[in-house]
Amino acid sequence: MAVGRGLARRLAKYLRCVAALREEGLDAVSSWMLGEYTGVNPAQVRRDLAGLGIGGTRGVGYETEEVFGTLRRVLGLDRVHDVVLVGAGRLGTAVAGSELLVKRGFRVAQLFDRDPAKIGRRVGNLTVRDVRELDGGERMPEIGIIAVPSQNAQEVADRLVASGVVVIVNYTDALLHVPAGVQVHDVDPSSQLMHTLYYLTRSGEEIPA
Amino acid sequence: MAVGRGLARRLAKYLRCVAALREEGLDAVSSWMLGEYTGVNPAQVRRDLAGLGIGGTRGVGYETEEVFGTLRRVLGLDRVHDVVLVGAGRLGTAVAGSELLVKRGFRVAQLFDRDPAKIGRRVGNLTVRDVRELDGGERMPEIGIIAVPSQNAQEVADRLVASGVVVIVNYTDALLHVPAGVQVHDVDPSSQLMHTLYYLTRSGEEIPA
DNA sequence: AACTGTGAAGGGTTTCACAGCC
DNA sequence: GGCTGTGAAACCCTTCACAGTT
Incomplete structure (x- = not known):
């Protein structure tokens, strides 16, 4: 997978966003919401998440915890x-x-x-x-x-x-x-x-x- | 002209670069040199400068002073x-x-x-x-x-x-x-x-x- | 010899649109 | 009804390559 540079920046934004939503107790987040907060097109959000192997539930959205955990791991933030x-x-x-x-x-x-x-x-x-x-x-x-x-x-x-x-x-x-x-x-x-x-x-x- | 976002960032880099070269007394600068210092492809540099109406001299390069002045003006840095x-x-x-x-x-x-x-x-x-x-x-x-x-x-x-x-x-x-x-x-x-x-x-x- | 200016090709990203699922 | 997943198109940006100029 030839990883674009824009992707890495977007992932960081998603993480900040989902981290905030997680603290508010939401356990599902939609691509629309992530897009709204990060200024990214919802279709792009779905593409990005799908590319990371994060699957959502139609009609509901993505599991906050899964998105958070995967992004942290992918970005290497689970280590010091x-x-x-x-x-x-x-x-x-x-x-x-x-x-x-x-x-x-x-x-x-x-x-x-x-x-x-x-x-x-x-x-x-x-x-x-x-x-x-x-x-x-x-x-x-x-x-x-x-x-x-x-x-x-x-x-x-x-x-x-x-x-x-x-x-x-x-x-x-x-x-x-x-x-x-x-x-x-x-x-x-x-x-x-x-x-x-x-x-x-x-x-x-x-x-x- | 539908201005791309990357362009604005590059212009800022060109300016920092050309400002430094100007202080060293160079009065001509090539697209190759600007590219080398800013990490931008020389062809792209030429495209960008041409787009701003900055013309160069073949075999020589671009006039340092013109590039500097135009970039400052375009970026709005000639005002406080x-x-x-x-x-x-x-x-x-x-x-x-x-x-x-x-x-x-x-x-x-x-x-x-x-x-x-x-x-x-x-x-x-x-x-x-x-x-x-x-x-x-x-x-x-x-x-x-x-x-x-x-x-x-x-x-x-x-x-x-x-x-x-x-x-x-x-x-x-x-x-x-x-x-x-x-x-x-x-x-x-x-x-x-x-x-x-x-x-x-x-x-x-x-x-x- | 050195360097600009640009057609053309290539690659990647963004967006639309809609079928499929809950 | 709401949202995901994804072909397909559009778009933009980047790079190559080379003719043209000094």
Whole structure:
């Protein structure tokens, strides 16, 4: 099955949606409802679920519990994934202290910074280490988060890649250059807003979902 | 021209790339180079630029200055855009104090929180206001950023929408339900990582760009 | 030699529409 | 009546390939 990229993003949305509905006690969910909340066409929802082997009951919908469980397993969220975080400034500590990552099964296992004043300090239950120790000599998580000033982002990315990271969440506005096989997710607000403006300045037009 | 959504994202990438090359003093840039740095196929780059009316010179490439200027204009970055930020916690203040937004022409014009201990305080050159004043009675920016605890996110989103916001950058993991016409960008790290895991757990497979 | 501009092919995704089932 | 499951069509996007230009 040549898995499209859009699918993975949709699955994540379904999961968030079904997780919320599950907490509300619903034990059946329809493709229409999932579509409504996630902005996906109901037919597409059915296709996606069928593709995962999740079958529904006609006239009723899908079993909430089954959808939830299968999505978690398929997305790999039934295990804990370690994450290495670089940058112990305001943003970095906000991320490190956030419950969001923990809720989804991510654990910040390492915290680095270059500032000697920060190295050795404790943030939560982590000790800030010198970023120069991030050199590939040590077994590291596959996931890295960059929360440093933009001008140091590429250098940090290089170190992360060298130490085995294959997924980078980039909080800076630097355009990172990484080898093929390494994924970068840009999450700085200006990146998000930039391509949104494109539609804002053309207000009135339909926005593709 | 029925504008695809992928295009807007690519344009933002081209701009970041060409901005960097411009600062290095290059006055011509090829589709190959733009593609290399942004991970886009060169043919696609040429298509995109041609679609914007940017013509290149065969054998040479595109004029850096023209590409830069046109992209900025098309993306609406030649004007300053006001932003309303809700949440004055660690994350909120990190965002408010960030240079990233300013660099791209965004200005945090309003800062709200619900915590009485924070209301009235100054963050940078902003005064934290009571989130209850965010009720649509006042002319507000079209762009909002949510940096509050997840459980309050939907309520804040409702207030933002009521006050005229049409683009929301959501730092929480809540799945926001908004009227058609309002765009939500989820930037919490777990959202980004969730669909990435899908590929991580299938490591070795090709990842669609 | 280098690079643009574009017809044409290819692939994947989204949507419609409706038969089948509860 | 409500909803799933799926052929089939439409659509969009992407990529190849190459003629054309400097």
